[in-house]
């Protein structure tokens with residue numbers, strides 16, 4: 814049996830559904846749910862866009878690492894991470910060591926459709942279509958280190974949560990004390 818700490822870490826590009834599915838999953842597991850983006854915004858009392866503008870991306874990234882490390886020191890957590898959290902090796906090894914890592918992928922079309930109603934993401938400013946394609950290209954392999962990958966383009970959040978639950982049962986992550 815694989816031996817993961819009892820946490821689930823959702824990774825994936827913006828708009829792949831980490832925050833949406835994470836909530837469902839945590840409810841089903843009766844575990845805590847944290848969206849690291851939302852937690853950082855709350856702590857800093859400003860939006861991520863404002864943070865990028867006022868303090869720079871590096872400031873946000875250091876808070877992101879700290880938040881992930883603190884949360885994964887606990888157990889029975891479902892984490893929805895920011896789309897760029899996987900870029901730092903430190904974050905990747907912390908995730909792999911302390912949780913079952915699930916990568917969400919989606920087609921560029923699904924991503925664009927899902928993020929277009931919320932124009933606040935700082936890395937998607939300008940021509941949305943171009944920005945999504947170029948960032949996806951840059952991050953082509955960034956999510957490959959996960960234990961499990963799900964293409965969320967054509968699946969409902971409920972169905973995705975069920976697929977993850979099934980895998981957790983298979984590896985007995987859910988059943989262990």
Ligand SMILES: Nc1ncnc2c1ncn2[C@@H]1O[C@H](COP(=O)(O)OP(=O)(O)OP(=O)(O)O)[C@@H](O)[C@H]1O
Pocket residue numbers: 825826827828829830831832833834850893894895896927928934965966968969970973
């Ligand atoms: N499986 C799905 N099917 C259809 N719509 C979805 C699905 N998952 C998420 N959405 C919708 O897509 C939008 C983005 O989803 P969500 O915020 O969960 O993505 P995210 O991966 O957390 O993005 P970010 O990294 O920017 O925080 C939301 O409006 C959500 O309702």
Ligand SMILES: O=C(O)C1=C[C@@H](O)[C@@H](O)[C@H](O)C1
Pocket residue numbers: 826827850861894895896897898934935936
């Ligand atoms: O993909 C990214 O680099 C980001 C994704 C969002 O979740 C936020 O964490 C932030 O906007 C950066």
Ligand SMILES: [Mg+2]
Pocket residue numbers: 831832833848850893894
């Ligand atoms: Mg999110």
